Amino acid sequence: MKQGFISSFQIILQLALTTAGLTGQSYPGKPTIVRCRSLEKETFSCWWKPGSDGGLPTNYTLFYSKDSEEKIYECPDYQASGPNSCYFDKNHTNPWRTYIITVMATNEIGSNSSDPQYVDVTSIVQPDAPVNLSLETKTSANITYLWAKWSPPPLADVSSNSHVYHYDLRLKPEEKEEWETISVGVQTHYKVTGLHAGVKYVVQVRCILDIGEWSEWSSERHIQIPSGESPPEKPTIIKCRSPEKETFTCWWKPGSDGGHPTNHTLLYSKEGEEKVYECPDYKTAGPNSCYFDKKHTSFWTIYNITVRATNEMGSNVSDPHYVDVTYIVQPDPPVNITLELKKSVNRKPYLVLTWSPPPLADVRSGWLTLEYELRLKPEEGEEWETIFVGQQTQCKMFSLNPGKRYIVQIHCKPDHHGSWSEWSPEMYIQIPTDFRVKDMVVWIIVGVLSSLICLIMSWTMILKGYRMMAFILPPVPGPKIKGIDTHLLETGKSEELLSALGCHGFPPTSDCEELLIEYLEVEDSEDQQLMPSHDTPSKNKKMIPKETDSDSGRGSCDSPSLLSEKCRESRAHPLALQTQDVRAVQENTGAKRSWETQCIASEQKALLFNSESAKSSTWPAAQLPNNHLPMFAYHSTVEAHNIVLSTTNVNVSPVLVGNEEKHQSQYPITETVHDNMEKQREMEISKTDQTTVQVKQNRHSDKPPFLNPKLMDYVEVHKVRQDEEPTVLLKHKENTGKTEKYTVPGTSKEYTKVSTVVNHNILVLMPDSRIQHTPVSQEPAMETSHNLQQGQAEKNMSYCLTAPSNCKRETSGSEYMDPSSFMPSFK
Amino acid sequence: CHTSGMLTPNGKEYAQKIPREELTHLILKLLQAWKEPLSHFNQHIEHHQELPDDSLSKAKQISNMVHELKTGVEKVTEKARFLMYNSLNGMASSEGTGLSISNEANMMSDSDFIHCFRRDSNKVQSYLKILKCRIMPENSC
Numbered sequence: 001m002k003q004g005f006i007s008s009f010q011i012i013l014q015l016a017l018t019t020a021g022l023t024g025q026s027y028p029g030k031p032t033i034v035r036c037r038s039l040e041k042e043t044f045s046c047w048w049k050p051g052s053d054g055g056l057p058t059n060y061t062l063f064y065s066k067d068s069e070e071k072i073y074e075c076p077d078y079q080a081s082g083p084n085s086c087y088f089d090k091n092h093t094n095p096w097r098t099y100i101i102t103v104m105a106t107n108e109i110g111s112n113s114s115d116p117q118y119v120d121v122t123s124i125v126q127p128d129a130p131v132n133l134s135l136e137t138k139t140s141a142n143i144t145y146l147w148a149k150w151s152p153p154p155l156a157d158v159s160s161n162s163h164v165y166h167y168d169l170r171l172k173p174e175e176k177e178e179w180e181t182i183s184v185g186v187q188t189h190y191k192v193t194g195l196h197a198g199v200k201y202v203v204q205v206r207c208i209l210d211i212g213e214w215s216e217w218s219s220e221r222h223i224q225i226p227s228g229e230s231p232p233e234k235p236t237i238i239k240c241r242s243p244e245k246e247t248f249t250c251w252w253k254p255g256s257d258g259g260h261p262t263n264h265t266l267l268y269s270k271e272g273e274e275k276v277y278e279c280p281d282y283k284t285a286g287p288n289s290c291y292f293d294k295k296h297t298s299f300w301t302i303y304n305i306t307v308r309a310t311n312e313m314g315s316n317v318s319d320p321h322y323v324d325v326t327y328i329v330q331p332d333p334p335v336n337i338t339l340e341l342k343k344s345v346n347r348k349p350y351l352v353l354t355w356s357p358p359p360l361a362d363v364r365s366g367w368l369t370l371e372y373e374l375r376l377k378p379e380e381g382e383e384w385e386t387i388f389v390g391q392q393t394q395c396k397m398f399s400l401n402p403g404k405r406y407i408v409q410i411h412c413k414p415d416h417h418g419s420w421s422e423w424s425p426e427m428y429i430q431i432p433t434d435f436r437v438k439d440m441v442v443w444i445i446v447g448v449l450s451s452l453i454c455l456i457m458s459w460t461m462i463l464k465g466y467r468m469m470a471f472i473l474p475p476v477p478g479p480k481i482k483g484i485d486t487h488l489l490e491t492g493k494s495e496e497l498l499s500a501l502g503c504h505g506f507p508p509t510s511d512c513e514e515l516l517i518e519y520l521e522v523e524d525s526e527d528q529q530l531m532p533s534h535d536t537p538s539k540n541k542k543m544i545p546k547e548t549d550s551d552s553g554r555g556s557c558d559s560p561s562l563l564s565e566k567c568r569e570s571r572a573h574p575l576a577l578q579t580q581d582v583r584a585v586q587e588n589t590g591a592k593r594s595w596e597t598q599c600i601a602s603e604q605k606a607l608l609f610n611s612e613s614a615k616s617s618t619w620p621a622a623q624l625p626n627n628h629l630p631m632f633a634y635h636s637t638v639e640a641h642n643i644v645l646s647t648t649n650v651n652v653s654p655v656l657v658g659n660e661e662k663h664q665s666q667y668p669i670t671e672t673v674h675d676n677m678e679k680q681r682e683m684e685i686s687k688t689d690q691t692t693v694q695v696k697q698n699r700h701s702d703k704p705p706f707l708n709p710k711l712m713d714y715v716e717v718h719k720v721r722q723d724e725e726p727t728v729l730l731k732h733k734e735n736t737g738k739t740e741k742y743t744v745p746g747t748s749k750e751y752t753k754v755s756t757v758v759n760h761n762i763l764v765l766m767p768d769s770r771i772q773h774t775p776v777s778q779e780p781a782m783e784t785s786h787n788l789q790q791g792q793a794e795k796n797m798s799y800c801l802t803a804p805s806n807c808k809r810e811t812s813g814s815e816y817m818d819p820s821s822f823m824p825s826f827k
Numbered sequence: 828c829h830t831s832g833m834l835t836p837n838g839k840e841y842a843q844k845i846p847r848e849e850l851t852h853l854i855l856k857l858l859q860a861w862k863e864p865l866s867h868f869n870q871h872i873e874h875h876q877e878l879p880d881d882s883l884s885k886a887k888q889i890s891n892m893v894h895e896l897k898t899g900v901e902k903v904t905e906k907a908r909f910l911m912y913n914s915l916n917g918m919a920s921s922e923g924t925g926l927s928i929s930n931e932a933n934m935m936s937d938s939d940f941i942h943c944f945r946r947d948s949n950k951v952q953s954y955l956k957i958l959k960c961r962i963m964p965e966n967s968c
Contacts, residue, residue, distance in 0.1 A: 246839055272831070299837045299953075300946050326949055364968050366960030367839045367953065391967055417949065 026054040027110030031103045033117040038125045040155060040163055041209065042090050045081040048103045048114065056107040062086045064101045066094070095121040125212025128153035130167065130188075130205045135223040139259060144225055146171075146192040150205050153215065165207040168214070174200045174222065200224045230258035231314025235307045237321040244360040245299075245329045245368045245414065248292050249285040252307045252318065260311040266290040271302040299326050329418035331370060332358035334393075334410045337427050349402070351429060354394040355410055358421070369415040379405040379428070391415070403433040828943030829935070830860050835950060842957050851904050854954050857947055858897035865890040868940060896951070907962070 029051020038044035050060060062075035080087035086101075098120050104113040132151040137144055152165050169190055170181040184190045184205070195201065201224075204217040233255020242248035254264060266279035279290035290305075303325070307318040336356040343349050357363045357370050371391055375384040378401070389395050389410075400406060409423040835853060836842040842850065869886050872878060935943065960968035 294838070294840070297838070300835075300950055301837065324946075326946075362839065364960065364964070365839070365843060366956035366958075366968050367842075369956060416952065 025056055025109060028052065028054040028056075028058045028105035028107050028112050030112045031060060031105045031114045033101060033103060033114055036101070036117065036119045036124050038093075038121055038212070039127055039153075041095055041121065041125050041211065043088060043093050044119070044121055044124060045085055045087045046101055046117070046119070047081070047085045050084060051105060051112065053105070054107050054109060056109065058105050058107040060084065060103055060105050062101060062103050064099050066097045066099055093121060097121075122211050125209055127163075127165065127207055127209055127212070127215045129215045129218040130165075130207050131218065133203065133205055133218050133221045135203055135221050137223060137225055137256075139226060143193070144195060144197060146195055146201070146203075146223060146225070147189065148192060148203055148205070148221075149189040150218065151188060152207065163209060165209060167205055167207050169203065169205045170217070171201050171203040174202055195225045197225050226256065226259050232256065232258045232260075232262040232309040232311050232316050234316045235264060235309045235318045237305060237307055237318055240305070240321065240323045240328055242297070242325050242329045243332055243358075244362065245326070246294050246360075246362070247297055248323070248325050248328060249289055250279075250292075250305055250321070250323070251285070251289045254288060254309055255316065257309075258311055258313055260313060262309050262311040264288065265308045265310070266305060267308065268303050268305040270298065270304075297325055300324070327417045329368070329414045331361050331368070331412055331414065331418070331421045333421045333424040334358060334372060334412050335424070337408070337410060337424060339408075339427070339429055341432065344398075348398070349432065351397040351400060351431070352394060353397065353408065353410075355424075356393060357412065370412040371415050372410055372412045373420075374408060374410040375423075376406050376408045376429075379407055384409075400429075400431050402431045405430050828939070828946065829864070830857060830943065830947055833857065833860070839957075842954060843961075847958060847961060848904075850954055850958055851900065854900055854951055854958075855897060855904070857951050858893055858900065861893055861944065861947060862890075862897070864940070865893060865944075868937075872937070893948075900955075 031048045031050050033046060033048045036044060036046040046062065048060070048062070050058065062078075063072050064075070065072050075086035075088075076092050077087040077089065078085070080089075098118055101117045101119055102113050102115070104111055130150040130153055132149075134149045136147040136149075138147060139145075148169060150167075152163075155163075164186055166186060167184040167188070168181055169184050169192075170179040171192065172179045173196070182190065182192070192203075200222055203221045203223065204219070206215045206217045208214045235252050235254045238251045238253055240248055240250040250266065252264065252266070254262060266282075267276050268279070269276045277296075280293065280296050281291040282289070284291040301324065303323040305321045305323060309316045309318075334355040335358055336354075338354050340352045340354070341349050342352055353374065355372070361368050361370060363370060369391060372389040372393065373386060374389055374395060375386040376397070377384045387395065406429040408427040408429055409425075411421045411423045413420040833853070833856065835857070836845060845853075865886075869883075869890055872886060873883060
């Protein structure tokens with residue numbers, strides 16, 4: 001019952017299984033690991049055999065773990081050893097560990113894994129069989145030996161050469177069954193003795209590493225031991241060559257001689273002929289060769305050549321060899337290779353290589369035409385550079401490095417139908433270094449000089465560092481007003497400043513005076529037409545040119561009234577005047593200070609004076625102490641005398657003399673006033689004007705920017721109005737309406753710059769600012785007046801300011817202080 | 828080869844011994860002998876589709892070159908007055924034999940044809956070079 005039950009159960013199970021089988025889909029069968037093997041103990045592979053695949057595509061994965069580790073890895077390489085294999089490379093192989101390997105087969109339905117395999121790498125080592133087994137029999141003294149040679153099994157990783165194989169060799173006669181095994185050791189060759197003659201043997205070899213198993217036996221090799229009595233083997237013709245297209249030689253290689261001395265004979269026949277000839281000369285070309293001399297060489301015919309080996313037992317004939325001599329020409333290498341070093345035009349050396357054709361080749365008759373090719377490389381180099389030269393027998397090589405050694409070789413070939421000769425023996429070339437003594441000397445000198453210079457410079461730097469710095473980067477100069485203390489300015493002590501500016505130290509001393517004297521312009525009497533007070537402009541005075549100088553401004557003439565006031569006061573209060581002056585200056589817009597000094601110092605009122613005594617009563621005469629003349633750099637030709645007011649009234653000898661015609665500087669001259677002081681002032685002024693003018697001129701003795709010294713034009717003061725605006729009307733002497741244009745250096749006769757034109761008839765002139773320290777006369781009341789500053793029609797013009805810098809369009813390096821900048825207090 | 832019947836020196840000494848006029852004559856004869864066969868050959872291979880295109884053009888080129896060479900040699904010899912009257916006559920007569928020769932040539936297989944042509948062109952080249960160095964020895968001889 002039970003059995004029946006069991007059997008029925010089995011039947012049912014089988015039915016189920018078959019049903020499953022019929023539908024063809026089930027989980028895969030269990031794979032089995034067939035084998036694991038290592039070739040050299042560093043890598044190994046495992047192969048498995050799949051189970052049934054359950055009808056569906058199945059994937060196989062190999063998992064392994066090491067020793068007792070928990071971690072499971074997957075196969076690193078499924079491809080290297082083929083299908084269904086896993087290859088463990090060096091990085092994954094540890095000979096000291098045991099691997100536990102399982103293969104899992106997976107398909108859509110399920111998976112199945114194999115039994116685990118325990119793999120110890122050292123135990124599965126089995127190399128491949130040796131390869132290249134070659135056998136050779138040698139007979140000497142009636143004893144025949146067998147020489148066997150082979151190579152170790154090839155490894156994928158060639159670098160691991162450290163494997164030492166032990167070899168075994170086994171052989172047996174072909175018909176026999178038993179092998180004779182010989183242990184060879186680590187060599188890869190072996191000499192076998194004790195062989196039976198006339199017997200055919202079979203030989204095999206195998207190897208083993210220090211651990212593991214023996215490899216398989218290599219493939220079999222058969223060898224026939226010569227019996228000592230057999231006809232020779234077939235010889236083979238190696239090659240035939242003609243060195244000069246007139247003779248040729250053939251070489252052959254004999255086969256085994258079959259135990260007896262063998263004779264070789266060469267037989268040939270020509271194309272189209274039946275007759276067979278024998279080699280005419282066996283000796284000339286050496287053993288196993290045949291030399292055909294000229295008589296026996298025909299061209300454009302094909303030779304049929306064979307070699308026969310004969311011994312006592314029989315003979316054997318080689319295969320026929322067909323030869324047309326025209327196509328087998330291989331010349332000798334060229335000879336007489338000479339080198340010559342030549343220098344080209346630009347001193348670069350180049351090499352001229354010459355050679356001769358090989359001696360045997362008859363190039364002269366044109367029978368054989370050779371082409372040459374040479375190759376060279378640097379001695380240490382690896383690659384040859386080949387140059388085809390053609391039929392010429394010389395070559396120029398330009399691009400060689402000096403100082404290097406080169407190796408050169410040449411070979412040749414017939415121009416058609418032939419082969420290249422051997423390379424000529426190596427030729428060494430040493431390129432001389434292009435070492436010019438002169439160059440080296442120059443470089444040495446340069447080096448020494450530069451080092452000297454460096455030394456000197458560093459020494460001077462160390463010693464006189466500060467001075468050097470000062471030399472290289474000169475400090476910015478401060479103001480150069482004599483008598484002015486910058487510190488005073490900074491501290492803003494105006495009074496002291498003014499004092500400094502003003503009377504005391506300011507007016508220059510004798511030298512200034514000299515200058516003044518020298519440069520004082522005095523207007524001519526002609527210029528004295530100006531009627532300060534009453535004249536109408538109708539008199540040919542051009543009033544002051546209207547135009548103004550663009551950068552006008554500053555020097556404004558003081559209003560006469562102011563001036564006079566100031567003058568009067570100035571004496572007493574030079575300071576005050578100064579103040580005023582200063583102020584005026586200041587108020588003058590942007591008085592370019594260059595004239596500050598003079599201006600301020602001298603209350604220059606625009607005083608024009610002419611020779612006649614003009615009576616600009618209100619004009620404060622510029623006081624003209626002789627030595628208080630404003631120091632304007634005069635370089636005018638005017639001999640500066642004292643500034644004499646032209647007016648005779650003036651006691652003071654007018655310094656200002658009417659300017660000479662020659663100068664013709666437009667110089668506003670005001671009538672001097674009655675006052676000495678005034679006059680002086682005027683004069684001063686005028687003088688200063690002149691001086692300014694002059695100064696300007698002077699200053700640019702070389703090139704007065706706007707003034708040609710000789711062409712000083714003076715604008716005559718036409719009228720001086722003292723009413724609301726003290727203005728000095730200038731009579732333009734020469735040019736109508738043309739104002740001083742200063743910008744025309746040398747060409748214009750302008751003298752001063754007009755800074756502004758006020759009221760269309762007031763010309764504010766600007767002196768050239770370059771007048772540096774011309775110390776204005778210390779006249780307290782010195783005001784700088786440009787020559788005619790027409791008052792700017794402003795009260796504040798109490799001075800003529802010499803408009804310095806901005807006047808001059810040119811440079812005006814203003815070394816002058818700008819009093820306005822520190823004058824605020826005076827406002 | 829159809830030109831095998833021609834007696835040509837087959838060595839350097841023989842070629843050098845022959846007087847120049849005869850050598851020239853020989854060259855011209857050879858060139859003449861190939862004129863017809865070459866044109867026939869060109870026509871023949873045009874029908875061969877399996878040949879690459881440049882072979883056809885090369886063959887045409889070669890025929891042209893042979894013709895030009897012949898013309899050139901004739902010109903040179905005229906100038907140098909090598910050819911004597913009888914030689915010229917000889918040339919004319921060889922025209923006739925040339926025809927029969929070319930018939931022979933048509934029966935050759937292509938490879939033989941090419942082989943023969945190669946050999947004969949080599950002959951012509953060698954003879955010409957010898958001639959050149961004989962006439963003008965200074966030019967690279």
